[in-house]
Amino acid sequence: MNNINAIILAAGKGTRMNSTKPKVLQVLSDKTLLEHVLMQAQALCSQVFVVVGLGSEQVCQALDDDSINWVEQSEQLGTGHAVQQATPYINDDSISLVLYGDVPLIRQSTLKDLITQAQKSGVALLSVMLDNPAGYGRIIRKDNQIQAIVEQKDANTEQLMICEVNTGIMVLDSGLLKAYLGNLNANNAQGEFYLTDIIAMAVKDGKTIASVIAENDSEVAGVNDKVQLAELERVFQKNQANQFMQQGLTLKDPARFDCRGTLNFGQNCEVDVNVVVEGDVSLGDNTTIAPNCIIKNAKIGTNVVILPNSVIEDAIIGDGASIGPFARIRPEAHIGESAKIGNFVEVKKSTIGKGSKISHLSYVGDTIMGEGVNIGAGVITCNYDGVNKHQTTIEDGVFVGSDTQFIAPVTIGKNATIGAGSTIAKDVPGGKLSLSRTKQAVLKNWKKPIKK
Structure with missing residues (x-):
């Protein structure tokens, strides 16, 4: 697809892996976690940006792919901050797909559906239904329309009962993405710039947030250990x-x-x-x-x-x-x-x-x-x-x-x-x-x- 940018967040160290290798270089089957994600991104997107941080030199050397645009996140200030490192290199009149380097089983067909939805509405996110949603940001809906994403540590008792959760994977008009990223703040329990806060901003602007619900949780599961x-x-x-x-x-x-x-x-x-x-x-x-x-x-x-x-x-x-x-x-x-x-x-x-x-x-x-x-x-x-x-x-x-x-x-x-x-x-x-x-x-x- 033309005029689509992939922004893959791969800056985490992965402490719980107890390994000298960064988390995204852990191997599943015959490829690293990051390579699995890259394979899907490169099939769909005209440009691919990979945001790296701790262990960045090791990650860049391991992949050695000239088609990748490497972007450094020197400070770990949250997902919103990570995406912000790539946006200066992206044109406003495009759309951006945000992916995660430790979510290896994401399917190309799911991402195509998400991109199609974003091309219509400007903003689309991927969610999943979990029997046990503990630890995940909850999708807040009103009249079946998405209103916001509330992180676990910031959710109230009623919100914690919600089983539809955010996967973090989303597609946005690049111009909108840049504008909303510039308005993020770190007034939350983690003291970080949450990418998910832009959903509430888009709703406030009268945007309809399109969504795709993943067929199974393994498709959007991240790897932490x-x-x-x-x-x-x-x-x-x-x-x-x-x-x-x-x-x-x-x-x-x-x-x-x-x-x-x-x-x-x-x-x-x-x-x-x-x-x-x-x-x-x-x-x-x-x-x-x-x-x-x-x-x-x-x-x-x-x-x-x-x-x-x-x-x-x-x-x-x-x-x-x-x-x-x-x-x-x-x-x-x-x-x-x-x-x-x-x-x-x-x-x-x-x-x-x-x-x-x-x-x-x-x-x-x-x-x-x-x-x-x-x-x-x-x-x-x-x-x-x-x-x-x-x-x-x-x-x-x-x-x-x-x-x-x-x-x-x-x-x-x-x-x-x-x-x-x-x-x-x-x-x-x-x-x-x-x-x-x-x-x-x-x-x-x-x-x-x-x-x-």
Whole structure:
């Protein structure tokens, strides 16, 4: 929308967080609280102003967004004073949306409704109905028209019974906002300049205060401590899970699923309990993920089976592949079509060819592996010499016996066989059997050491 300014108040320290990070930099899902609010503001507004105070340098560095206009509130004198720091940079012939950097679940659709109402009346505020309104400013209405907002500490007994409360989120004609801010005073229990006092001023001027009532309290809930942060995390995850299930994803227990990023999926995908998705993840059709897996920045094909307790990060998994259980697929791994990565296998920066199998207890790093390769239990590519990494090449059809070490750089030719227990430090020709073992012997004079 054009000619709309967002003013996001983010100057609070958040003492109750007991953290060295400012409150707005606490993380919910994969974003800071402030980033969640910014995402909605930037989608709706032509300009975004963020008012910062304590810890401002840390906040600015963390976001590092050139589209943000940073405004400093050097003294903490209330919400009205905070908004006033941004108004010198805003044109009178615009409208201003006031948001809070610690209210992460505010919905774009709600803000659109609020902006529409303000464009008609000049002033619109967002309220919510609470069963327990303690601590919040009460909305005072007469003949259903908003007359004022009374803060908890300034409310009388009758006003304290009101369940409709102010969320602090409002939209105003910018010219009106500037005029009213200039008339604020600190004659209240807190000794602060309340932004909410401008509502009574607007009513006195004969303005009709439009309003939107939020659908649920979590949408407008602020975060003041780690308990509230955890509560909103669960709400956020529940909302995501419901959306995914409506789009066709099967979640065995949506309460035990976390998506901390972006998840795209095909048809007939199934995710079991305690799965964590991070970053950008995509699943092809008919892919299943078993319990206790972590999937981060991965492209996973169709008909893939990921077995329990597996970790996949920055990797590509081909169609029909099987991963796990207890497998770790590290960055820059590309697991080919119908390949098998079995239990307690780690793959890093390697390409595993179509139909190849690494079934048990192996480490494969910096390796190019062809198609139809069979790797026995306990095989290791020794890719690091203490200074540099080196590559192992295993061509199509190779069979590697258990407990083999490849001392990279080394190339194993097509259809070669490596005998179990070998240490391979030289290239192996294709189609041949290679092994390195000493002749088995029994040492007659050897004695078992005795513990001293």
